[in-house]
Amino acid sequence: MEVQKLPDTKEGRLVAELLEKAPYAEGSVRRERRIEFRVPKDEVKNFLRLASEKFEILLQITVVDWLKEGEFEVIYQLWSVSENVHAMVRTRIPRDDPRLPTVMDIWPVAETYEREGHEFFGVIYEGNPRLGPFILEPREYEKHPLRKDFNMLGYVKMVYGEDFDRYDESKTNYVI
Numbered sequence: 001m002e003v004q005k006l007p008d009t010k011e012g013r014l015v016a017e018l019l020e021k022a023p024y025a026e027g028s029v030r031r032e033r034r035i036e037f038r039v040p041k042d043e044v045k046n047f048l049r050l051a052s053e054k055f056e057i058l059l060q061i062t063v064v065d066w067l068k069e070g071e072f073e074v075i076y077q078l079w080s081v082s083e084n085v086h087a088m089v090r091t092r093i094p095r096d097d098p099r100l101p102t103v104m105d106i107w108p109v110a111e112t113y114e115r116e117g118h119e120f121f122g123v124i125y126e127g128n129p130r131l132g133p134f135i136l137e138p139r140e141y142e143k144h145p146l147r148k149d150f151n152m153l154g155y156v157k158m159v160y161g162e163d164f165d166r167y168d169e170s171k172t173n174y175v176i
Helices: 010-021 040-050 112-119 138-143 152-160
Strands: 026-031 034-038 057-066 070-082 085-094 098-101 124-126
Touching: 010 026, 010 040, 010 085, 040 085, 040 098, 040 112, 057 112, 085 098, 112 124, 124 138
Parallel strands: 034 085, 098 124
Antiparallel strands: 026 034, 057 070, 070 085
């Protein structure tokens, strides 16, 4: 693996400090106040625990569906109040077995983000006791509607009937 020379900035020092403790990760400075890491799925919780020493706030957890690659990319967005730096921690997991450990014990707010990722993409955050219907209707819960292979039109026709029009009866409101 090619070693990137890190700039002599607070961002570069933050990346170097974390990579020294986590040699399994890759890290880079994207620009001022923005850093990024790529971490193997088996090490993501260890890495996030290390990162939490400097990055006090979990801003969000995002899931990206890479359908052709057969993977989901899970991105943890962190903020360091003390350093005024934003970090993205990326990991990839297989679509056919999308499992990661919960990080609720590091950042309790992760519960909400993990529930969203589970409901909309089917990612299983092991250790999160509240995975289950959250935002969607019970009939929609197992469908994972943000996956790229989700057939939205087919689902709408199944629920509302084959002759379903894209507009409601008054023709003033969009349904989809």
